[in-house]
Amino acid sequence: MTFCYTEIEDCWTSQLAEQLGRSVANLGIPATGALSHANVYQQFVKSRYTPKIVLWQFLFNDPIEDARHRSRLDFVPARPITPWLHDYSATYSLVKHFIQTLGKTPISQQVLEESSLKPISDGKVTIGVNPEWAVPWDAERFARGMAIGKQAILETRAAVERAGGSFVLLIFPDVVELYYHIFKQHAVSDPDLALVRRAAVRKEMLAFCAAENLRCLDVHEALAQHIDEQLFYPDDYHFNAAGNRLIAAAIADFLR
Numbered sequence: 001m002t003f004c005y006t007e008i009e010d011c012w013t014s015q016l017a018e019q020l021g022r023s024v025a026n027l028g029i030p031a032t033g034a035l036s037h038a039n040v041y042q043q044f045v046k047s048r049y050t051p052k053i054v055l056w057q058f059l060f061n062d063p064i065e066d067a068r069h070r071s072r073l074d075f076v077p078a079r080p081i082t083p084w085l086h087d088y089s090a091t092y093s094l095v096k097h098f099i100q101t102l103g104k105t106p107i108s109q110q111v112l113e114e115s116s117l118k119p120i121s122d123g124k125v126t127i128g129v130n131p132e133w134a135v136p137w138d139a140e141r142f143a144r145g146m147a148i149g150k151q152a153i154l155e156t157r158a159a160v161e162r163a164g165g166s167f168v169l170l171i172f173p174d175v176v177e178l179y180y181h182i183f184k185q186h187a188v189s190d191p192d193l194a195l196v197r198r199a200a201v202r203k204e205m206l207a208f209c210a211a212e213n214l215r216c217l218d219v220h221e222a223l224a225q226h227i228d229e230q231l232f233y234p235d236d237y238h239f240n241a242a243g244n245r246l247i248a249a250a251i252a253d254f255l256r
Contacts, residue, residue, distance in 0.1 A: 001172050001238060002028025002057045010241035015248030020255065025049075028057065033065030034149030038156045046159060053255065054160045056153065057170045060177075060201040063145025064137070070148055119234055120186045125227070126234035127179050134187040134194040146201075150208055157214065166215065170251065171205050173220040174198065175237045178227060222250035 003026070004011035017024035027040050037056060045051065069087070085092040117128040157167040176183045177198040184191035202220065209216035223231060223246055231243030239247065 001059055002026060003030050004028070004244065005233070005236065005238045006241050006244055010244055012239075012244040012247040012251070015245055016251055019248055019252040025051070031065065033062035033069065033145065034058075034152040035066045035069050038152035041156050041159065046163065050163050051160075051165050053166045053168060054156070055168050055170055055251070056156065057172055058149075058205060059172050060174060060198050063142050063149050063201075065145070066148040066152070067141045067145035070145075117235065117237075118186065120182055122182045122185075125179060125182065125230050127175050127182055127232055128235045128237060129175060129183055129186070131186050131188045133176055133183075134189050134191050136193065137197070146204070153214070154212060157212075168255070169205075169209060169214050169216040171202055171216060171218045171220065172247075173202070173223060175232045177202075177220065178223055178231070181227070217251060217254045219247055219250055222246060 002013065004013070008014055011026065013024050013026040013028075016022075027045070029036060029040070034056075041054065045054075086096075116130045116132075118131055119126050119128050121127075153169065160167040176194050180191070180195050183194065187194060202218065206216065206218060208214070223243070226246060229242060231239055231246065233240050
């Protein structure tokens with residue numbers, strides 16, 4: 001969501017730089033959570049730069065990524081070596097990305113298992129979703145990932161503030177939560193399961209912000225006013241140029 005699958009000038013980070021008249025560096029990495037964000041700051045940013053503001057973007061699936069990455073930190077590669085290459089080799093990831101994007105349409109260049117996504121529409125907006133996203137997830141693993149992520153956020157906020165900067169947590173909605181009125185028409189099993197879980201994660205993060213006195217922006221509030229507009233790619237679950245512009249405007253207003 002931060003890396004962006006738009007043209008670079010349409011990405012919310014580029015739009016934010018233009019709207020605020022400030023330099024904005026985009027360090028978003030696909031398929032990562034809080035652990036990776038913290039490592040990027042500690043190992044790359046802190047030793048080279050002193051940003052005035054660090055924007056940390058959170059999506060509800062970050063805890064799953066954190067639980068997955070945490071379990072691999074002490075992974076000893078064995079045959080097959082693919083899991084280790086996936087986590088630690090930039091060359092492997094780039095080559096895999098290139099191969100997988102060869103068959104993609106120009107609409108979006110996100111790497112997906114296309115067969116899992118189904119385009120659905122309410123006549124005005126078309127979204128690409130997996131109808132099985134309502135199926136329950138591993139609650140214990142998710143809770144473990146949330147704990148890991150919160151700790152990473154607090155540690156990074158402390159490091160940013162020690163360096164004289166400000167830390168801001170941005171909570172993004174996903175396509176199911178924002179366009180639930182469309183998703184529920186095609187979901188497998190009870191579609192409310194999908195919405196309840198996502199809303200619960202957002203509520204938990206907002207409570208976390210209040211308890212820890214974190215500066216937080218719930219981007220969902222700004223985007224929810226535009227659910228009759230196409231804010232995601234129709235064959236993808238990432239924001240298109242229009243969605244990125246709205247995100248940038250909401251963040252700019254918040255920072256001002």
